[in-house]
Amino acid sequence: MSEQPLLDVRGLTVKFGDSVAVDDLSFTLGAGEILAIVGESGSGKSVTAMSIMRLIELSTTGKIISGEINLRQPDGSVIDLCRTSESQLRRVRGNAISMIFQEPLTCLNPLYTVGNQIIEAITTHRPASAKAAHDRCLELMDMVRIPEAARRIRQYPHELSGGMRQRVMIAMALACEPRIIIADEPTTALDVTIQAQILSLILDLRDRIGAAVIFITHDMGVVAEVADRVLVMRRSKFVEEASVMDIFSNPQEAYTKDLLAAVPRLGSMSGKTKPERFVVSGAAL
Numbered sequence: 001m002s003e004q005p006l007l008d009v010r011g012l013t014v015k016f017g018d019s020v021a022v023d024d025l026s027f028t029l030g031a032g033e034i035l036a037i038v039g040e041s042g043s044g045k046s047v048t049a050m051s052i053m054r055l056i057e058l059s060t061t062g063k064i065i066s067g068e069i070n071l072r073q074p075d076g077s078v079i080d081l082c083r084t085s086e087s088q089l090r091r092v093r094g095n096a097i098s099m100i101f102q103e104p105l106t107c108l109n110p111l112y113t114v115g116n117q118i119i120e121a122i123t124t125h126r127p128a129s130a131k132a133a134h135d136r137c138l139e140l141m142d143m144v145r146i147p148e149a150a151r152r153i154r155q156y157p158h159e160l161s162g163g164m165r166q167r168v169m170i171a172m173a174l175a176c177e178p179r180i181i182i183a184d185e186p187t188t189a190l191d192v193t194i195q196a197q198i199l200s201l202i203l204d205l206r207d208r209i210g211a212a213v214i215f216i217t218h219d220m221g222v223v224a225e226v227a228d229r230v231l232v233m234r235r236s237k238f239v240e241e242a243s244v245m246d247i248f249s250n251p252q253e254a255y256t257k258d259l260l261a262a263v264p265r266l267g268s269m270s271g272k273t274k275p276e277r278f279v280v281s282g283a284a285l
């Protein structure tokens with residue numbers, strides 16, 4: 001990790017009316033790092049993600065009450081996403097930071113071909129000729145391992161399997177070569193074999209394009225597969241944060257121990273062996 005984090009979230013507090021959804025949360029993300037945010041349902045993971053994208057106020061009644069979300073720019077300067085203009089935020093979304101959601105069907109437009117939707121993601125931030133955008137679309141489809149891209153580019157979302165649709169979403173998220181990808185439970189809706197393929201794809205893409213990833217999940221098995229570092233949340237609050245190795249071999253907090261106990265093979269790790277990539281849920285990569 002470089003000395004200055006790519007993203008530095010400090011004291012983030014988000015409320016829905018009087019109800020606190022994220023309470024004084026602080027964490028950092030280094031360049032090229034995969035940070036898993038884990039915790040039970042309702043612990044504040046998705047609200048944190050939506051806040052980083054500054055979509056929380058746009059798409060829900062939630063409000064960022066306090067805190068900073070500092071994003072380091074390629075030139076080394078830092079912008080606080082809590083205090084920047086909407087036009088600057090539009091440049092950040094999909095460009096510096098992009099997001100992959102759990103259920104691609106609700107995010108993809110059923111009336112447009114997947115090719116058109118990927119091309120739109122390509123040209124939203126960077127104007128390109130029709131030919132260049134088409135070629136880039138095929139390249140992205142290839143990168144996310146969609147076979148027969150030249151044929152599938154003309155297909156509609158309903159003609160693709162769930163796993164292929166998720167690959168389309170990932171291609172769209174990669175369109176502008178973001179420095180941060182936020183993946184909110186991207187594999188939850190998929191069966192276990194396809195989950196494993198998507199996880200392996202995300203790891204491969206991190207290595208190829210060097211993007212940092214915030215991976216939101218409630219599945220400690222998935223954490224073991226992909227994460228470098230783990231942030232545990234419970235009831236809107238930070239619980240603990242450590243390397244994936246330390247979380248699995250030496251969890252400090254009772255809540256983290258409980259989460260691990262729910263995954264028996266991982267919970268029983270001695271910590272003597274490096275948990276390179278565990279085999280979990282039958283999903284060996």
Ligand SMILES: Nc1ncnc2c1ncn2[C@@H]1O[C@H](COP(=O)(O)OP(=O)(O)OP(=O)(O)O)[C@@H](O)[C@H]1O
Pocket residue numbers: 016020021022039040041042043044045046047048060061062218
């Ligand atoms: N649109 C909304 N309106 C009102 N409250 C919300 C909304 N979205 C989230 N919340 C509340 O914010 C808190 C955090 O929710 P969040 O969705 O971030 O949890 P999560 O950890 O992502 O859970 P899950 O794993 O189920 O997605 C919860 O108490 C939830 O009820």
